[in-house]
Amino acid sequence: MAHYISRGTIPEKRHTQFRNAAGKLYSEELVSTEGFSSDYSLLYHIHPPTRILQTDLPAAIDIRIAEEKMLKHRSFDGFKLIAQDDYLNSRKPILVNKDVHISLAAPKQSLTRYFYKNADADELIFVHEGNGKITTVYGELEFGYGDYIHIPRGTIYQVQFEKETNRLFIVESFSPIRYPKKYVSRYGQLLENSPYCERDMRTPVFTEARDETGDFLVRIKKQGMLYGIHYGNHPFDVVGWDGCCYPYIFSIHNFEPITGRVHQPPPVHITFEGNNFVVCSFVPRLFDYHPLSIPVPYNHSNIDSDELLYYVDGNFMSRENVTKGMMTLHPAGIPHGPHPGTVEKSLGAKETRELAVMVDTFHPLSLTDTALAIENAGYTTSWNH
Numbered sequence: 001m002a003h004y005i006s007r008g009t010i011p012e013k014r015h016t017q018f019r020n021a022a023g024k025l026y027s028e029e030l031v032s033t034e035g036f037s038s039d040y041s042l043l044y045h046i047h048p049p050t051r052i053l054q055t056d057l058p059a060a061i062d063i064r065i066a067e068e069k070m071l072k073h074r075s076f077d078g079f080k081l082i083a084q085d086d087y088l089n090s091r092k093p094i095l096v097n098k099d100v101h102i103s104l105a106a107p108k109q110s111l112t113r114y115f116y117k118n119a120d121a122d123e124l125i126f127v128h129e130g131n132g133k134i135t136t137v138y139g140e141l142e143f144g145y146g147d148y149i150h151i152p153r154g155t156i157y158q159v160q161f162e163k164e165t166n167r168l169f170i171v172e173s174f175s176p177i178r179y180p181k182k183y184v185s186r187y188g189q190l191l192e193n194s195p196y197c198e199r200d201m202r203t204p205v206f207t208e209a210r211d212e213t214g215d216f217l218v219r220i221k222k223q224g225m226l227y228g229i230h231y232g233n234h235p236f237d238v239v240g241w242d243g244c245c246y247p248y249i250f251s252i253h254n255f256e257p258i259t260g261r262v263h264q265p266p267p268v269h270i271t272f273e274g275n276n277f278v279v280c281s282f283v284p285r286l287f288d289y290h291p292l293s294i295p296v297p298y299n300h301s302n303i304d305s306d307e308l309l310y311y312v313d314g315n316f317m318s319r320e321n322v323t324k325g326m327m328t329l330h331p332a333g334i335p336h337g338p339h340p341g342t343v344e345k346s347l348g349a350k351e352t353r354e355l356a357v358m359v360d361t362f363h364p365l366s367l368t369d370t371a372l373a374i375e376n377a378g379y380t381t382s383w384n385h
C-alpha cells in the first residue's frame with residue numbers, strides 16, 4: 001500500500017551481482033507480502049540474514065479472555081494501565097478477535113537490549129504520549145504525540161523513548177493494513193478527495209549499515225508464542241533497499257476533516273483499513289453548517305460492527321465524564337447515542353476540538369482480563385437519567 005521509495009545504495013538491476021569495494025557480494029533479501037502477489041522490498045545486506053547462532057525456548061504470550069461474548073456498552077480507563085519497564089511486557093491486549101488485537105501499552109524503558117519482530121501481524125501504533133525513535137532495517141523514524149506508526153509484519157525493530165512516560169494504543173492486524181480503497185486510484189496514487197496525500201507520510205531516514213558481528217537476539221512473535229532467535233550479525237547491516245514494503249508514520253494532526261451541512265457519517269473519518277475492520281480519526285473541525293443542524297451524532301444502530309472509540313484529547317460533545325485515554329465499546333446488536341442533554345447543549349456549536357481514534361470491527365470483540373481490570377463501572381446504564 002505504501003509508495004515506491006529507494007534508500008542507500010542498490011544495484012542498477014534487481015537480482016544481479018552487487019559487490020562492495022573489495023569485490024565481496026552483498027546478500028539480497030526479498031521481503032514479500034501476500035506470498036509473492038503484493039507489495040515487496042529488496043534489501044542488500046553485508047552478511048546473509050540467515051546466520052542463526054542458536055534459538056531460545058519459546059514462551060507463550062498470555063492472553064486471558066475474560067468475556068468471549070457479551071452485549072453491553074462498556075467503558076475502560078486506559079490510563080489506569082500500570083506502566084512497565086519492558087516494551088513487550090508493557091503491551092496488554094484489551095479487546096481481541098481473529099482479525100485484530102487491540103492493546104494498550106505504557107512502556108517505561110527503551111527497547112534496545114534485543115530486537116523485536118511481529119511475524120503475525122502488521123502493527124499500527126498510535127502515540128498518545130511520548131517521543132522517540134523507531135530504528136528498523138529500513139532506517140529510522142522519529143515519532144511523537146499523535147503519530148500513527150505503521151510497521152508491516154516481519155519488520156525487525158527497536159524503540160528509543162525520550163522519557164519514561166509513554167502511552168501507546170496499538171492495533172495488531174492479521175491482514176495487511178492499507179489506505180482505504182476508496183481513496184486510492186486504480187494505479188495506487190492517493191486521490192484528490194482523500195483526507196491526506198503522499199506528502200503527509202514520513203518515511204524511513206536511511207542510516208549507515210551496521211557491519212557488526214556478535215550475538216543479536218531477535219524476539220519474534222508468531223502464533224501467540226514469543227521465539228528468541230540469536231543471529232551472528234547485526235540485523236541492520238543493510239547498505240540499501242527499495243520497494244513498497246516499509247514502515248512509515250502518518251500524524252493524526254495531518255488528517256484533513258471532511259465536513260458538511262448536516263452530520264457526516266463515520267466513513268468520512270476512515271484513515272486505514274484491513275480485513276474486517278477500519279481505523280478512523282476524529283480531529284478538530286468545524287461543525288455542520290445547516291441552520292437547523294444537530295452537531296452531535298444521531299442514535300445509531302450498528303447492526304454488524306463493534307465500535308471502539310479511544311479518546312485522545314479535547315472535549316467530547318456527545319459523552320459525559322470522558323477523560324484522556326478512555327475507551328468506549330458499543331457492540332453490534334444494541335443502539336448507542338448521545339448522552340441525555342448533550343443534543344440540546346450542542347445546538348449552535350461551531351466547532352469541536354475532539355481528538356479520537358476509532359476502530360470498527362465487523363466481527364465481535366472479546367474482552368481480556370486486563371479490560372475488566374480497567375473497566376469503568378456503570379457505563380451500560382449511564383443514559384438512564
Ligand SMILES: [Fe+2]
Binds near residue numbers: 336
Ligand atoms: Fe456509532
